[in-house]
Amino acid sequence: MVSASAASTSHPSELQAPINKTAHEFDKTTLDALLARRFFFAPAFEIYGGVAGLYDYGPTGSALQANILDAWRKHYIIEEDMLELDTTIMTLSDVLKTSGHVDKFADWMCKDVQTGEIFRADHLVEAVLEARLKGDKEARGVKEEAVVEEEGADKKKKKKKNVKAVAIKLEDSAVAEYENLLAQIDNYTGPELGEIIRKHNIRNPDTGNEVSEPVEFNLMFESNIGPTGQIKGYLRPETAQGHFVNFARLLEFNNGKVPFASAQIGRSFRNEIAPRQGLLRVREFTMAEIEHYVDPLDKKHARFNEVKDVLLTLLPKDVQTEGRTETTQMTVGDAVAKKIVDNETLGYFLGRTQLFLEKIGIDPKRMRCRQHMANEMAHYAADCWDFEIQSSYGWIECVGCADRSAYDLTVHSVRTKQPLRVQQRLETPVTVDKLEVTFDAKAFGMKFKKDATMIKETLLGLEKDKLQCIKDELVNGSSSVKCSDGKSYDITPDLVKIEPITVTEHVREFTPNVIEPSFGVGRILYSLLEHSYWAREQDKARGVLSLPSVVAPIKCLIVTISQDNELRAKIHEISRLMRKRGIASRVDDSSASIGKKYARNDELGTPFGCTVDFASLKNGTITLRERDSTAQLIGKIEDVIDVVDALVKGIIDWSGASQKLEAYSGVQDVEE
């Protein structure tokens, strides 16, 4: 046996064995088995048969999520001095009525006309058309081009389980039409999906039965607050409204100035129609949301320079509208300069989000920013980009980044009559040309009755350009006002007058615009697990999760080479020292072989391992192993702990560690 003290002194770089983690090695069945075995997550209420779309996280999944959230808090809240919130999940129905969720937060659903089986209409169309295209390729003997694409398409078939690809050749025009429909699948309304279903004879793939016309299904869970049932509430479908209703306090906290941002991490609930993709589409999930409030006339960002060179993979809307999906690599700076991304602040958050996702271990090659197409984007939004991550389920939105303009604060302000606006004292007063709105109060009240106040306030809250349009239409006899209840009300010149006036202003008042990055934590966590999973050449059945140490549930494994009592005491001593430094470590003093102990921890994604042997007793040394390369270093216990601490904090990397400790290529000393 080579003793630990007789360590090899090969160059550190030689210890970094090349690691081959290409996509074709990915095997979802073994990953799923690993995630279940190591209790990352499992169906909730499993012993009662479970409920679709509800999952519990186990010790490893919880720790991984906590570490992702900790990294998120540091990356955004601490780094950018954001104002953190923790608002209630149970939300007053009035709030969600005003935001538009009660009327509009719905997906299109259709039913098998005979069995009653429910489908999300866009997902059904997507699955059936994809299967037909795949069948066409098979019939033509065309091989899928990219390995990664092949995986994605293949597993997508699994997700929509019964949509089997049947090898049938399609007309060329049908192939082009299907590809075009698929590229815009997020763009269709319910009636449009109904038309596609009829035109292309889309049926329940399991039964071959026809499906009904798509109908809207609201995704919110409704509840009552208090015993009388008079106060209606909903479990929130996003955390954002909790930010907006607290805007006045937040603004005051920030000394009345914009820009600033609020941030919140919390649970959200959506009664998804058909939750079929594991953690990717669930009914209860953790979100992390930022609302950044900015002057509508100045969307520059003070720290834009820090991200202008970050490289993004962009899929702009005009490419998708042409039915294509190819992406372009571009820096944030160029994307904003070329007006592909609407403004600096939105670009800033795209850059910061790219950096965050890379930092926690998402593969940049399997990440893209897809711009929303016109119909997909809310009518008030100025621009919207989704960070999509590719996994075996295909490209999935994991973070939405939207410029929501002044919509949210305006509607809440109109409804509550609270001025959710910023007042900026002007150094020199300015004369401003405005449009003044006056009403024939009696006639207006008679015509609109209980809706009169809402319509009046909507008109008074409109920006000048919108008012000008209404004024121009009134000249021709009538116009209409769209209100927060989603309805349009017709107005005529006898009820409303809009006249130009000139005023001298000492204060500028405006409603801030909101840029919102919204993160779905479960989707990111699952994608990360797929991206970090691989298997060693010599042991395909046992996987490795190459989680970066910043998010790994446990940072360091501590093991002994034998069951000797003195050695066992030593590992507990080392564990105590690590705990003192706040390093999440785990002792494995079982009788399993050292190889097995490491293999178990490879599956947990533990990046480092310390091994104690008899040399530790003689010389006070231990070895340190790196998970991916299995390279080892040796040093005094205190030095190794210092190095582990620095590695975990990201102060040094493995080559930095190799400069502080000696290389070790021996086998541990098992005899005294």
Ligand SMILES: Nc1ncnc2c1ncn2[C@@H]1O[C@H](COP(=O)(O)OP(=O)(O)OP(=O)(O)O)[C@@H](O)[C@H]1O
């Ligand atoms: N049912 C869900 N399960 C898990 N995460 C979700 C779910 N719905 C949304 N999210 C996450 O919340 C983020 C923000 O929500 P947003 O309202 O933008 O999603 P969405 O556009 O409704 O998503 P989708 O179109 O996939 O239903 C998404 O980027 C996603 O990561």
